[in-house]
Amino acid sequence: xxxxxxxxxxxxxxxxxxxxxxxxxxxxxxxxxxxxxxxxxxxxxxxxxxxxxxxxxxxxxxxxxxxxxxxxxxxxxxxxxxxxxxxxxxxxxxxxxxxxxxxxxxxxxxxxxxxxxxxxxxxxxxxxxxxxxxxxxxxxxxxxxxxxxxxxxxxxxxxxxxxxxxxxxxxxxxxxxxxxxxxxxxxxxxxxxxxxxxxxxxxxxxxxxxxxxxxxxxxxxxxxxxxxxxxxxxxxxxxxxxxxxxxxxxxxxxxxxxxxxxxxxxxxxxxxxxxxxxxxxxxxxxxxxxxxxxxxxxxxxxxxxxxxxxxxxxxxxxxxxxxxxxxxxxxx
Amino acid sequence: xxxxxxxxxxxxxxxxxxxxxxxxxxxxxxxxxxxxxxxxxxxxxxxxxxxxxxxxxxxxxxxxxxxxxxxxxxxxxxxxxxxxxxxxxxxxxxxxxxxxxxxxxxxxxxxxxxxxxxxxxxxxxxxxxxxxxxxxxxxxxxxxxxxxxxxxxxxxxxxxxxxxxxxxxxxxxxxxxxxxxxxxxxxxxxxxxxxxxxxxxxxxxxxxxxxxxxxxxxxxxxxxxxxxxxxxxxxxxxxxxxxxxxxxxxxxxxxxxxxxxxxxxx
Numbered sequence: 001x002x003x004x005x006x007x008x009x010x011x012x013x014x015x016x017x018x019x020x021x022x023x024x025x026x027x028x029x030x031x032x033x034x035x036x037x038x039x040x041x042x043x044x045x046x047x048x049x050x051x052x053x054x055x056x057x058x059x060x061x062x063x064x065x066x067x068x069x070x071x072x073x074x075x076x077x078x079x080x081x082x083x084x085x086x087x088x089x090x091x092x093x094x095x096x097x098x099x100x101x102x103x104x105x106x107x108x109x110x111x112x113x114x115x116x117x118x119x120x121x122x123x124x125x126x127x128x129x130x131x132x133x134x135x136x137x138x139x140x141x142x143x144x145x146x147x148x149x150x151x152x153x154x155x156x157x158x159x160x161x162x163x164x165x166x167x168x169x170x171x172x173x174x175x176x177x178x179x180x181x182x183x184x185x186x187x188x189x190x191x192x193x194x195x196x197x198x199x200x201x202x203x204x205x206x207x208x209x210x211x212x213x214x215x216x217x218x219x220x221x222x223x224x225x226x227x228x229x230x231x232x233x234x235x236x237x238x239x240x241x242x243x244x245x246x247x248x249x250x251x252x253x254x255x256x257x258x259x260x261x262x263x264x265x266x267x268x269x270x271x272x273x274x275x276x277x278x279x280x281x282x283x284x285x286x287x288x289x290x291x292x293x294x295x296x297x298x299x300x301x302x303x304x305x306x307x308x309x310x311x312x313x314x315x316x317x318x319x320x321x322x323x324x325x326x327x328x329x330x331x332x
Numbered sequence: 333x334x335x336x337x338x339x340x341x342x343x344x345x346x347x348x349x350x351x352x353x354x355x356x357x358x359x360x361x362x363x364x365x366x367x368x369x370x371x372x373x374x375x376x377x378x379x380x381x382x383x384x385x386x387x388x389x390x391x392x393x394x395x396x397x398x399x400x401x402x403x404x405x406x407x408x409x410x411x412x413x414x415x416x417x418x419x420x421x422x423x424x425x426x427x428x429x430x431x432x433x434x435x436x437x438x439x440x441x442x443x444x445x446x447x448x449x450x451x452x453x454x455x456x457x458x459x460x461x462x463x464x465x466x467x468x469x470x471x472x473x474x475x476x477x478x479x480x481x482x483x484x485x486x487x488x489x490x491x492x493x494x495x496x497x498x499x500x501x502x503x504x505x506x507x508x509x510x511x512x513x514x515x516x517x518x519x520x521x522x523x524x525x526x527x528x529x530x531x532x533x534x535x536x537x538x539x540x541x542x543x544x545x546x547x548x549x550x551x552x553x554x555x556x557x558x559x560x561x562x563x564x565x566x567x568x569x570x571x572x573x574x575x576x577x578x579x580x581x582x583x584x585x586x587x588x589x590x591x592x593x594x595x596x597x598x
Binding site for chain 1: 339342343346350353354357358430431433434436437438439440442445591593
């Protein structure tokens with residue numbers, strides 16, 4: 001088995017943050033005396049990622065996802081721990097390493113604002129020393145996949161957010177990086193554009209075999225793209241495994257949805273589980289209950305036996321709800 | 333090594349091309365700022381001509397020698413304002429805003445990328461004005477410039493420009509340590525007045541300060557004295573050595589400061 005392409009061992013990053021007292025007096029006092037607090041943005045995390053994997057980093061705001069990505073790409077110097085990406089120490093910032101990875105941050109841009117995106121692409125060709133033929137081939141492929149042929153020669157400042165994001169991705173991928181760090185790549189985009197970008201990332205991974213680490217607040221990104229997820233909470237890694245395992249490990253309940261052929265009383269249903277919804281839709285009555293996972297089949301059978309059920313559906317809770325629950329309860 | 337130099341050389345000129353394209357997108361802005369920069373230099377010449385006409389000389393330099401000095405200053409200013417001012421301003425802003433991250437991930441020297449990416453062309457009018465005034469002053473003073481003098485002048489001009497750059501870069505690197513330092517890029521522009529006058533105006537403590545400790549007073553004086561037929565060997569060597577030291581210090585300082593870079597939160 002080949003060595004993992006990314007190896008992280010006991011990685012930590014602490015920041016010193018200035019704590020200001022509120023109000024004008026607090027501001028005046030801060031002129032000569034400031035209190036600092038140490039923030040453990042990333043605290044002793046370890047994981048390995050193999051070539052070709054697409055891994056999602058999930059966590060609340062301030063969990064440490066972006067800080068981890070920045071250390072992986074050599075932007076930040078770790079406080080402690082060991083780190084290897086493609087066999088390099090990222091913070092050495094060797095040119096050979098930088099030519100093999102790319103970092104795309106959804107809220108930052110590298111395109112020259114006043115010029116068409118094509119100019120930035122040509123600049124990147126020069127910076128990354130991409131041979132002419134390879135550049136043309138890759139560019140044509142990416143432009144085709146993202147369907148941006150018509151906007152390549154338009155000033156970037158005149159493009160829509162979605163078009164700009166597509167061009168940003170192209171600029172980041174022209175040199176065919178082996179490792180791709182995507183930090184909130186779909187932030188601010190509409191649902192259609194989100195889907196387009198997700199399809200593109202999937203296709204890129206399939207075609208080029210790139211290893212991708214993605215952070216996103218949109219669970220849709222993680223669900224569609226990542227088989228594996230790492231959950232980070234307050235700088236700690238609390239889960240690392242397949243998405244389905246999150247459901248198996250953290251989902252306490254299953255959702256049972258019923259359609260009844262006759263009107264029933266809510267109290268009759270409450271005997272079987274927590275009633276979340278109870279609606280009358282014309283002549284049909286619908287209801288949803290939550291029940292412990294292990295009892296879901298038995299409860300469904302009991303309801304079917306005792307109440308006039310026309311249709312039943314058993315499903316897992318949405319992964320967003322599970323993750324929310326994980327963070328709310330601090331479940332480890 | 334040769335390939336590396338070629339790559340950086342090509343990139344340098346590619347940035348110049350991109351910047352020209354950028355600025356030509358906004359024609360009115362380009363022309364307006366060209367006019368403004370010309371007015372600045374015009375006013376400088378006028379201001380000094382008033383002083384010299386009343387006082388007769390400045391630091392022992394007569395009227396046309398002062399014009400020669402101001403011409404050299406104007407040419408130097410045109411270059412520093414074109415190539416350094418905006419890059420230094422962007423540099424401190426990159427550190428503050430977290431945009432430095434985009435430079436750190438590129439397979440090219442970060443300092444080179446940051447410092448050569450931007451420049452303006454609207455000082456070209458000021459440059460032309462400076463050259464015209466230089467030639468006019470040389471003519472008025474009836475100076476004969478030998479090839480050696482020209483080469484020496486050119487060398488000290490480059491050294492002076494580099495000295496300004498490394499000093500400015502060091503000061504701007506302080507932005508890694510101070511969260512927000514808006515006026516830091518105004519320090520060097522403010523200090524320009526120190527080398528807008530002959531070094532001889534500085535006496536006593538200020539002579540030591542501006543001719544030895546931080547030799548700002550030598551920046552324009554040395555190249556001008558060469559054109560005047562003088563041979564300031566000691567000052568040339570001193571400024572050259574000082575500039576090399578500044579280059580080493582600024583580089584080490586920058587590399588060390590990068591470790592402090594904390595980017596910004598999302």
